[in-house]
Amino acid sequence: MNTVRQLDRVVIRFAGDSGDGMQLTGDRFTAETAKLGNDLSTLPNFPAEIRAPAGTLPGVSSFQIHFADSDILTPGDQPEVLVAMNPAALKANLRDLKPGGIIIVNTDEFTKRNLKKVGYDDSPLEDHTLEDYQVIEVQLTSLTVAALAEYEIGKKDAARSKNMFALGLLSWMYSRTTEVTEEFLRKKFTKKPQIAEANVAALKAGWNYGETAESFAVQYEIPPATLPAGTYRNVTGNTALAWGVLASGVASGLPLFLGAYPITPASDVLHELSKHKKFGVTTMQAEDEIAAAGAALGAAWGGALGITTSSGPGVALKSETISLGVSLELPLIVIDVQRAGPSTGMPTKTEQADLLMAMFGRHGEAPVAVLAPQSPSDCFETMLEAARMALQYRTPVMLLSDGYIANGAEPWKLPDLAELPDLGVEFATEPNATDASGEPTFLPFQRDPETLARPWAVPGTPGLQHRIGGIEKADGTGDISYDPANHDHMVRTRAAKIAGIDVPDLAVDDPDGEAEVLVLGWGSTWGPIGAAVRGLRDRGIHIARAHLRYLNPMPANVGEVLGSYKKVVVPEMNLGQLALLLRGNFPSADVIGYNKVRGLPFTSNELQDALEEVVKNG
Amino acid sequence: MNTVRQLDRVVIRFAGDSGDGMQLTGDRFTAETAKLGNDLSTLPNFPAEIRAPAGTLPGVSSFQIHFADSDILTPGDQPEVLVAMNPAALKANLRDLKPGGIIIVNTDEFTKRNLKKVGYDDSPLEDHTLEDYQVIEVQLTSLTVAALAEYEIGKKDAARSKNMFALGLLSWMYSRTTEVTEEFLRKKFTKKPQIAEANVAALKAGWNYGETAESFAVQYEIPPATLPAGTYRNVTGNTALAWGVLASGVASGLPLFLGAYPITPASDVLHELSKHKKFGVTTMQAEDEIAAAGAALGAAWGGALGITTSSGPGVALKSETISLGVSLELPLIVIDVQRAGPSTGMPTKTEQADLLMAMFGRHGEAPVAVLAPQSPSDCFETMLEAARMALQYRTPVMLLSDGYIANGAEPWKLPDLAELPDLGVEFATEPNATDASGEPTFLPFQRDPETLARPWAVPGTPGLQHRIGGIEKADGTGDISYDPANHDHMVRTRAAKIAGIDVPDLAVDDPDGEAEVLVLGWGSTWGPIGAAVRGLRDRGIHIARAHLRYLNPMPANVGEVLGSYKKVVVPEMNLGQLALLLRGNFPSADVIGYNKVRGLPFTSNELQDALEEVVKNG
Amino acid sequence: MADAVKMDAPKLKAKDFKSDQEVRWCPGCGDYAILAAVQSFLPELGLEREKIAFVSGIGCSSRFPYYLNTYGMHSIHGRAPAIATGLATSRPDLSVWVVTGDGDALSIGGNHLIHALRRNVNLKILLFNNRIYGLTKGQYSPTSEPGKLTKSSPMGSVDAPFNPLSLALGSEASFVARTLDSDRAHLKDVLRAAAEHEGSAFVEIYQNCPIFNDDAFEVLKSPETRDMALIRLEDGEPIRFGSEGGEQVVVQSGYGLQVKPADEVDPADVVVHRSDIDDPAYAFALSRLSGTVLDHTPIGVFRSVRKPTYDGQVRSQVEEAASGVDRAAALGGLMHSGDTWTVL
Amino acid sequence: MADAVKMDAPKLKAKDFKSDQEVRWCPGCGDYAILAAVQSFLPELGLEREKIAFVSGIGCSSRFPYYLNTYGMHSIHGRAPAIATGLATSRPDLSVWVVTGDGDALSIGGNHLIHALRRNVNLKILLFNNRIYGLTKGQYSPTSEPGKLTKSSPMGSVDAPFNPLSLALGSEASFVARTLDSDRAHLKDVLRAAAEHEGSAFVEIYQNCPIFNDDAFEVLKSPETRDMALIRLEDGEPIRFGSEGGEQVVVQSGYGLQVKPADEVDPADVVVHRSDIDDPAYAFALSRLSGTVLDHTPIGVFRSVRKPTYDGQVRSQVEEAASGVDRAAALGGLMHSGDTWTVL
């Protein structure tokens, strides 16, 4: 038996051609890791939109997993282990690898032809390229084919299982068991038991190879993390969003209507919800984003919880319709899974540059509520919050996720569904006023004095027939009105309604109260900021942190929080959009932006450096 | 002869049914007034979009003119004279009239039926309603019909000339001559001389009626203003914009392409340009606003000056296309003639609530230049500036006019066309780089080091074939690039290009340098603010003023200007959009918003009061 | 009407469908006549007023919903079919009507219109075609005749117009009809047929705009010309029209149709109108009899065939999946499915 | 091509139209074959490369312009026809091509497509129809067959599809054709006809997407089935197809067309194809021979008729007005026209 070494955390990246099944491999490794009780965080990285020819750089697909014996916040800045299924995977990922890290390469693929495809004149396995790393060469393909010799499948098909061989090998290295995956494979290929068994065999062969091969001097163990008790699963942001939609249906008792037009990286919300018709979800793949938003608004008028999902370019198209929603004062949830822009930008890459569009991207004074989840699993609760705001205040709500959250995954302690909030709505069913002649009448714009929400009388309700529209309307009656004072009143009332939405105070994490610098983020920077803050505190540096889920309205205490720190650092994957809002609303705060717009999440290292700089040098 | 009294300024409002020809009447009175050398400013007010039944309140149309012996800035807060052609016109306009003001009513229309239509139980001519005013009752209709008895036209047709009778009467009252109008009528009805003469006769009859009738005790004279020497004409903002487009064509030598979809209050720019094909303007009435912007962008790619005009709802729809323009770095001028929103809002009413949409209403970091004219005639020069920015920096530019500027008119000292700026563009015609193998090559994203503009190589240019698109591109080559560092670089470069646009410093008007309060406006509030400031200064109150034409980028000295005043008051017809930008960019300035969102321009009186309040009480 | 809409006729009258809003079109506008016809037709639906919803876009015509005592939404320009699709799909108990104009439906809203038609959503779409932009004061529209002089086309419009019925048929519409503002009886007949049709019903209503395009349909209305111009389609009847002595019939010509003097045609060759032909080629041919020139203009139901509706199918998928499901329990099940683990 | 495009043939080869960009479609994608066909066709245009501009939207197909050594714009989803209209209208010296997909052209871009067609703008529109959304990884499209199982339609799509050719014909298209990715010679023939057509040319190209909708057109390609399924239209020729012993012909049936075994039909009754019939009813009938089911699928030029072009007419209005005008002087004249006054 080999040496077993204890580690507290590891970051592994599986990389290969799009056709090599890296996402599945990562997914399975994740499942095994979760079962072992480690905390973890994952990040898939797909090639740009179209499948590039096999073996080329644009065709590389990868999956990164960070797991540890304590709770972690990001998929890790730099992998320490790289599994490279071909030269392209090596070349594309090498620069990210930690110096001294481990590289497991599939030497079978390092042919002249494949090397040339990616511009390697000489094999990097033979020159000095990999000098600084521990390289483990494995003939993954041929070993797999050999292991499957007894199965009645062609060589080509056999070779396809090489990802399972790699998975087995890594599972051995990091002391994971393979049962979960065996079960999974047998279930997945119920109808093709031959394939199932071949894959299981490859998996086991990989495991055994680790156990026996001379090349592997060390096996690692990462003890389980001590996480809060509960049942966990791994979840991506898009799935959590979709399930949050389902939960909003349960919590409100309303039918659900999703109007969507496919777009990366938001399409999976549509896909996921399309599968769950049993929850009373109607999903409509509309002809475009405008129709998608329009149909959702039409359904909302009819008493459904109307949702529309898209990404930047599509959300831009919805602007006019959202503005109608503002004027009609109907609930409508607009989910923007942000990607790198402007224009088509980098559709598979993440960014946070739609915040100001969410706030202001409509003609006229057209305020909406805006909020953002901070991590994949947080999408669930944020979605419930969006539904609460939309339903209670009868307003469009913008939920800003992003590509990083959408595709990244993390363990999620499943909530107790008995504790779902009550999002039940009282539809108007009776007249709410009396007219001049003393007759009962219905005023569609007579507001709840508390929330300023107007009554929601759905078509079909006897006696409450009324007309609504995008022209300015008289407060109360809703009749068309061009009265100047009424318009001013309505503009201010709509603004006050949004400003008055009930949101919890901003919580500040400042353990000893000695920090002079606050780092304030929003959205998906939560993980990297948290990791950076932890790193600083580990080194005795005082720093406070807070994270804004509610961007409009902001929590009532934001001004006060900002005021209690000398400096406020605001890291954003844009050129300073939240920073502008903060400065504009709290001019006395000293807001320092930290901005990178690279289509990638921040690394916690770069943030640590940047924050330390501010703490030290003001 | 009657008494002649000298006045320095008067505000008159002509009001009647949509069918009464009030716009023409106002227009003619304006022409006479201009000829007399008064300075003037006018404001038409149309009924809401559809023609309401005759004689009803929604059917009232009016035209206000302010004229004086010195330069003036607004059409006047409150009319001193109201011409009311029917009960509806009286009722709709009465509350605006200055106490003690003159009302000239057409008593013929004060029938039971007409009174009832507008909810008058008793005739206001007979009860106490008009107690506080000087009422002059004239049987306008019957006097006109009588005056035209000798013409061979029906009674109904004759009655139609009553507006000319009214015009004649008012012309007499304010000592205007009627020749200009006589000439105009004869030209207008060249083909129907009978009608021309009837109208001229009605006009003269009105004039003579004033001269002879007992009811008119006083005649007024308003001496000419001393305006800078030059040739003047009266111009509306939409016409000045359209002519600015023509001038941009002359100044650049480029063909002009307007893509537009009709929308109030922007349609007239399309109408005006459609008439001027001889300037090489192609106008396309597109199927929608997206196509309008797209076609303009396509034409721009082909080397035209591409322009698209709309109002809020349409501009919102163009967002995605403008974002493409940002990514392609092609010139594109987007004109937003703002109207009251959100949604359909109040289409015929003015507002300034699209500023933040112009700044931020696109996904991703998609900066564009933004500028706004301050008055109708200023549209001409502002349009030339927009063209300069678009052409020189290869960028979309947003020009924010509004309904007040669009339809309002003022005298315009015609510019010397010999002094038009040179907006000539150098298209790329040659390779601008050498490739790896030393061959000359063309890099579509290799920038001018000064302006950061990329070369503009129009299709058809031999040897420079290249591809552009909305996906992120490598700086220089323009090839598709997903490189993180390149994206960050491109995002910052596009931002730097806009931030670096050459704009003149903000001029401050602070006559004695003793002011502690600065009033800073943008767009159409220029006139009312100016009038208010003048009023304050007349009363010895120190106040400084400045007006921002350039909203993005702002002039370099804005921070400094703001910093030199204790308080900065920012009046806006929105809820504080410029104020937010100023606070966000210059957090140390003490910015106080003054906001009314009533679909109407500010009155200089309300501004005076508000400013005085700040000056006095800080 | 959708299956679920109940037809237990309450005894309502036209006046019950009048709202309290003052009608604000120009004097003489064809919209008044259409409004009156619709108000007098609505009781025939046999529905309570609250079960009826009108959705419109923007335009003079789109003010329509305000004047009806039903539920109504005056939405944004061109988007009414999309909004109504959301409503109709989620609310089978409602009778959903769209009111739109030639600009609203065919210019900015063209895409939503053709998609609603191909999907066969259970909507009754009334397109008021005045061949002009009324609300924005008189620009040419996608149905204006070429060469039209308007503010935006002072040298004459050069845009070849759509034939709205051809476009609808090219979009797979299952019900296509045309009628006239001025012929209340015919208008009501067509509305009735549209209401009875299950799926999208597309009704073009020629509407006079006295202000910006007066007398655009005068040839179909004036006693001097109408008999020779207007072709009333009746199911199962040979297509004949014309005034005494000038009887005309429609015959097949190539793959299209042609008008001929009746006396030159063997009666057996006269086309017998049938709106239920599955192949839209006949209705398409019929739609080509007139275009911008109205010399021979058929009115009535061109096509009415039964096809599955989008909303019906969507609902049956959802119902099939959701029947008997306890949503809360199912959510728990979903969340706990697949790979989960427990920390104690 | 527009009048002004010069045809003085430079001697270019297919390879001259290859750009330096690596082609990045999936292995086996039908787009490769189309690209090769277009590259080998372009020299026939007889134009210098710089005189050609390709505009595309977004989708796999819309990557096309990057691979051609011409001017190219990869624009935004659905908007290529609008952008190209601006270019073509202002630049008669260019040959302007649009490349689009079934989602790009018919879903989000439907409105721009139908308007470009009705206006008859001088554009050659190539719609790569793979009956699926390729780029976004496999959702159904407006041309997918009903019941299609995709990620967004796990219980089967319920949207009735468009027939792109019917839609184009309903939109007044002057040139309508269909061809196949795999038949280079036919593809080039159709491209040639499109290029020669003055006005909008709409070309549907059936394109295989091996990843998300493999073999969608296999019935038209496989040696076992193609002879009985593919109908090659040749102008002036009777419409016949089928393999030996199974000869088929097309005959008129009602107002539409029908396929019949050749031996049951009098040869005189076989339809003779003519693309130049002014009445679109024939081409429309032809378009109905196949839809989602490809049993009998005509390929070739369905319709090609001469109509005035939008861009040509716009330009002649501008030219007429502008000829001989000194813009600067005219501007002075305009500004000083009407009521002006002088202050001394």
Ligand SMILES: Cc1ncc(C[n+]2csc(CCOP(=O)(O)OP(=O)(O)O)c2C)c(N)n1
């Ligand atoms: C997004 C948007 N673009 C443009 C307009 C302006 N607009 C309102 S109605 C209309 C066209 C009206 O024509 P039509 O649909 O034929 O209706 P009609 O008034 O003739 O009944 C236009 C262009 C608008 N309200 N919104």
Ligand SMILES: Cc1ncc(C[n+]2csc(CCOP(=O)(O)OP(=O)(O)O)c2C)c(N)n1
């Ligand atoms: C405004 C907008 N909405 C959605 C998308 C996402 N999107 C890109 S291509 C595409 C559809 C592609 O299908 P198709 O046009 O058939 O082209 P194919 O990839 O099949 O060639 C979609 C939905 C986008 N880029 N922009």
Ligand code: SF4
């Ligand atoms: S403008 Fe025309 S369509 Fe509009 S209300 Fe007036 S008459 Fe009717």
Ligand code: SF4
């Ligand atoms: S996804 Fe389909 S259409 Fe797109 S490149 Fe791949 S094979 Fe071609």
Ligand SMILES: [Mg+2]
């Ligand atoms: Mg119309």
Ligand SMILES: [Mg+2]
């Ligand atoms: Mg496709």
